Amino acid sequence: MNPVSKQLAVIMARGASQRMGQPKGLCRLPDQDDCFLTQVVRLYRGLEIPVLLVLRPEDEAAYSEIVRHEDVEILAAAGGGDTAQTMKLALEWAQAKGLTPDIYWAHPVDMPLVSAQSISLLLATAAKNDMAAWRPEFHQQPGHPVLFPGPLLALVLTDENIETSMSRIWKKAMAQSLVLPINLLKVADPGVIADFDTPDQLRLTSEKKAPES
Numbered sequence: 001m002n003p004v005s006k007q008l009a010v011i012m013a014r015g016a017s018q019r020m021g022q023p024k025g026l027c028r029l030p031d032q033d034d035c036f037l038t039q040v041v042r043l044y045r046g047l048e049i050p051v052l053l054v055l056r057p058e059d060e061a062a063y064s065e066i067v068r069h070e071d072v073e074i075l076a077a078a079g080g081g082d083t084a085q086t087m088k089l090a091l092e093w094a095q096a097k098g099l100t101p102d103i104y105w106a107h108p109v110d111m112p113l114v115s116a117q118s119i120s121l122l123l124a125t126a127a128k129n130d131m132a133a134w135r136p137e138f139h140q141q142p143g144h145p146v147l148f149p150g151p152l153l154a155l156v157l158t159d160e161n162i163e164t165s166m167s168r169i170w171k172k173a174m175a176q177s178l179v180l181p182i183n184l185l186k187v188a189d190p191g192v193i194a195d196f197d198t199p200d201q202l203r204l205t206s207e208k209k210a211p212e213s
Contacts, residue, residue, distance in 0.1 A: 009044035039112035107145035113191030143192030
């Protein structure tokens, strides 16, 4: 298995969060003390995996305050684009730092409920084939984070195709026989498909957890 120092967890936080009304990483479920960003950071730091937070410049002050006591690197970049744009930025950041992660984790900031066990299962499975990408699956729904081998990410994220989605980029690379389909790993973790886009979702999730009177 790759050592944790050869991994990089990329927390993707470049969205405008218009429906939520505030940066999603600052949100918290009503029954939890920590905001989304803190939970995702601590998920990876608890496994000793380095973390890079990719955010919009306008959110940098608020997010920096949240993680000021955490061991997190921060990269500010204009919003827009898709997951591919954020991962390309992370790839370029690592290259500029002289880093060559074997594994990149693509983790949206609005998915705070992923379990450490799911991360460990993905890692253990990926260790059997270090040139395959993996993502978790819960009840036949693909989820996050997505585990990308560093060499594959560098291969598919070229300048000329970066404006499209990661799905389209990957399918194009498959058609060129550069990569295989992303593998799905079944996990017993609903957190891998639990994202939050609106305040109502925060409220409803809390209500589902509340015990019946």
